Amino acid sequence: MKKTFLFSLFFLGISTLFAQDFHIGFRLGLNYNSYNLKNHELDTWRNYSRGQSNFEGGVKLELIFNEKLGASTGLIYTDLGDSFFLGVDLSSYERTYHTNYIQLPLLGKYLLSEKLHFFAGPQIYILTSSKAKSIHIVGTHKETTNEDLTKEFKPVLTAMTIGMSYQFDNKIFLQAAFYTTFGYIDFDQGNGQWHMSGVNFSVGYFII
Numbered sequence: 001m002k003k004t005f006l007f008s009l010f011f012l013g014i015s016t017l018f019a020q021d022f023h024i025g026f027r028l029g030l031n032y033n034s035y036n037l038k039n040h041e042l043d044t045w046r047n048y049s050r051g052q053s054n055f056e057g058g059v060k061l062e063l064i065f066n067e068k069l070g071a072s073t074g075l076i077y078t079d080l081g082d083s084f085f086l087g088v089d090l091s092s093y094e095r096t097y098h099t100n101y102i103q104l105p106l107l108g109k110y111l112l113s114e115k116l117h118f119f120a121g122p123q124i125y126i127l128t129s130s131k132a133k134s135i136h137i138v139g140t141h142k143e144t145t146n147e148d149l150t151k152e153f154k155p156v157l158t159a160m161t162i163g164m165s166y167q168f169d170n171k172i173f174l175q176a177a178f179y180t181t182f183g184y185i186d187f188d189q190g191n192g193q194w195h196m197s198g199v200n201f202s203v204g205y206f207i208i
Contacts, residue, residue: 021063021064022061022062022063022064022208023061023062023064023206023208024059024060024061024062024206024207024208025059025060025062025171025173025204025205025206025207025208026057026058026059026060026204026205026207027057027058027059027060027074027076027173027175027202027203027204027205028055028056028057028202028203028204029055029056029057029175029200029201029202029203030053030054030055030056030200030201030202031053031054031056031078031079031080031198031199031200031201032051032052032053032198032199032200033051033052033053033054033080033081033082033196033197033198034049034051034052034082034196034197034198035049035082035097035185035194035195035196036049036194036195036196036197037193037194049082049083049084050082050083050084050085051082051083051198052081052082052083052096052097054078054079054080054081054098055079056076056077056078056079056103056200056202057076057077057202058074058075058076058077058078058103059074059075059076060072060073060074060076060204060206061073061074062109062206064111067111068110068111069108069109069110069111070108070109070110070111070117071106071107071108071109072105072107072109072119073104073105073106073107074104074105075102075103075104076102076103076104076105077100077101077102077103077128078100078101078103078125078200079098079099079100079101080099080100080101080125080196080198081096081097081098081099082096082097082196083095083096083097084096090137090138090139091137091138091139092135092136092137093134093135093136093137094134094135095132095133095134095135096132096133096134097130097131097132097149098129098130098131098132098133099127099129099130099131099149099153099185100127100128100129100130101125101126101127101128101157102125102126102128103123103124103125103126104123104124104125104126105121105122105123105124105161106121106122106123106124107119107120107121107122107123107161108120108121114167115166115167115168116164116165116166116167117164117165117166117167118162118163118164119161119162119163119164119165119177120160120161120162120163121160121161122158122159122160122161123158123159123160123161123179124156124157124158125156125157125158125159125181126155126156127150127153127154127155127156127157129148129150130148130149130150130152130153131146131147131148131149131150132146132147132149133145133146133147134146134147149186152186152187153185153186153187154184154185154186154187157181157182157183157185157196158181158182158183159179159180159181159182159196160179160180160182161177161178161179161180162177162178163175163176163177163178164176164177171205171206171207172203172204172205173203173204173205173206174201174202174203174204175200175201175202175203175204176199176200176201176202177199177200178197178198178199179197179198179199179200180195180196180197181195181196181197183195
């Protein structure tokens, strides 16, 4: 955690030092996320993942170095979960994850034009909570279970993201990106581990 924080400060400090212009604003959007289980015995989960859409939002800082290069960072609160469903005859099992993070992007930007930007780089995810809700139905009997899984998920993740943004004249911008994690998002509990990937779409407004 300490190394992550120091690296983030170093990135922000160096980027600001060389920036010719900067913008600060807010963005709000949706993500579509899915987990992929790496385990031979439980590999069938991969076939029953339904993915999950959730909200995300926060602050964005954009730095412009010259006509072609820039950088972007910020703090985004995001829910990156997934949902799974198994059903046979009168029996079904549904399990939904809600894993919440503070997201810190450290992105380089290439300005394809004044308004259209391409970005890529690492994103750091700091875990705030992880919960799961399970619904098991057998005939007319329904059983619901809620679990706190925060200690089973890794407190800090790193992911790679690539995407594009478009800046309108009135300070409104649109952004779309794909991301995938490096390594697993949880500790090995003996049942396999999860890898995470997804896409997000957001709209924002620069106040400066």
